[in-house]
Amino acid sequence: xxxxxxxxxxxxxxxxxxxxxxxxxxxxxxxxxxxxxxxxxxxxxxxxxxxxxxxxxxxxxxxxxxxxxxxxxxxxxxxxxxxxxxxxxxxxxxxxxxxxxxxxxxxxxxxxxxxxxxxxxxxxxxxxxxxxxxxxxxxxxxxxxxxxxxxxxxxxxxxxxxxxxxxxxxxxxxxxxxxxxxxxxxxxxxxxxxxxxxxxxxxxxxxxxxxxxxxxxxxxxxxxxxxxxxxxxxxxxxxxxxxxxxxxxxxxxxxxxxxxxxxxxxxxxxxxxxxxxxxxxxxxxxx
Numbered sequence: 001x002x003x004x005x006x007x008x009x010x011x012x013x014x015x016x017x018x019x020x021x022x023x024x025x026x027x028x029x030x031x032x033x034x035x036x037x038x039x040x041x042x043x044x045x046x047x048x049x050x051x052x053x054x055x056x057x058x059x060x061x062x063x064x065x066x067x068x069x070x071x072x073x074x075x076x077x078x079x080x081x082x083x084x085x086x087x088x089x090x091x092x093x094x095x096x097x098x099x100x101x102x103x104x105x106x107x108x109x110x111x112x113x114x115x116x117x118x119x120x121x122x123x124x125x126x127x128x129x130x131x132x133x134x135x136x137x138x139x140x141x142x143x144x145x146x147x148x149x150x151x152x153x154x155x156x157x158x159x160x161x162x163x164x165x166x167x168x169x170x171x172x173x174x175x176x177x178x179x180x181x182x183x184x185x186x187x188x189x190x191x192x193x194x195x196x197x198x199x200x201x202x203x204x205x206x207x208x209x210x211x212x213x214x215x216x217x218x219x220x221x222x223x224x225x226x227x228x229x230x231x232x233x234x235x236x237x238x239x240x241x242x243x244x245x246x247x248x249x250x251x252x253x254x255x256x257x258x259x260x261x262x263x264x265x266x267x268x269x270x271x272x273x274x275x276x277x278x279x280x281x282x283x284x285x286x287x
Contacts, residue, residue, distance in 0.1 A: 021061070021065060024060075024061065025057075025061065025065050025068050028053055028056070028057045028061075028069045028073070029068060029069050029072060029073040029076070030073075031050075031073075032053045032054060032057075032069055032070070032073030032074060032077060033050075033073055033076050033077045035050040035052075036073075036074065036077025036081060037077070037081040038050075050073070050074065050077060053069070053073070054066075054070040054073070054074070054093055054096065054097050055097075055100060055120070055123065057069035057070065057097060058070065058096075058097040058098075058099075058100035058104070058119070058123065059101070059116075059119075061101060062101060062105070063097075063098045063101040063102045063105075066097035066100065067094045067097055069097060070093040070094050070096055070097025070098070071090045071091065071093050071094020071095075071097065072090065072094070073093070074090065074092075074093035074094075075090040075093075092126060095126055096126045097123070099119070099122050099123055099126060100119040100122065101119075103115065103118055103119035103122055107119075111198075111199075121187075125139060139151065139154055139187075151188055152188060155184055155188075157169065158170060158180065158184050159171060159177060159180050159181065159184070170183070218246055218248065219248055222239065222242065222243055222246070222248060225239055226239050226240075
């Protein structure tokens with residue numbers, strides 16, 4: 001009888017760095033060094049192949065391993081292929097890899113796509129613009145909170161830099177201003193309004209359900225809506241106006257008439273049955 005040995009997953013942050021972790025780090029550092037002088041021409045400059053290795057390492061290794069591959073690997077690549085070692089590569093690539101790794105593992109755990117997008121955006125801002133880690137995180141938070149004004153305020157620093165904050169900017173890094181404008185416009189559009197697909201689908205289902213109830217059980221729907229906001233006078237006033245627009249007479253409380261008639265009971269039961277059918281349909285088609 002033979003026994004198969006199943007390899008454990010890559011160690012995450014906080015797990016002892018074993019031989020496998022060291023082997024992977026060493027291999028990716030070597031790849032980083034070897035590819036540091038090779039680049040592909042792209043609009044606005046070059047895409048160096050070692051950047052692909054750095055991002056890959058950041059996504060599969062913990063922050064410590066990501067820093068070794070990104071920072072130390074880039075520093076050694078400069079040492080072997082350029083006249084002088086550039087300590088800025090150690091800091092910038094190291095911080096880039098650590099930021100991607102940390103954000104991907106610890107932020108938005110319930111939303112993998114948002115976590116990946118945020119990690120890659122932060123890493124890109126650190127490298128392309130020369131932002132400090134703190135300033136990159138400020139832009140990230142502005143986008144995640146839909147603070148379009150704050151994002152727009154950073155446009156000038158993104159394009160031309162800000163000496164007071166030690167930001168070089170895209171133009172100083174050799175990126176044409178038109179290309180930098182296009183990149184920032186994409187960031188700005190995301191800040192205005194963006195959802196991942198799961199979030200959008202969930203809200204679409206809720207919108208469909210509430211629209212169905214309002215269309216077919218308008219009185220019951222509005223009554224439930226008013227009950228849910230009794231402590232908010234502004235919303236109550238708005239929903240009273242909605243009642244008038246729908247031709248529904250809204251009567252004041254009356255202890256002598258507050259009862260459910262037989263016809264209203266039938267209508268209420270029909271609404272409950274309809275609600276159950278919609279929920280059943282959602283569970284069937286939306287997973």
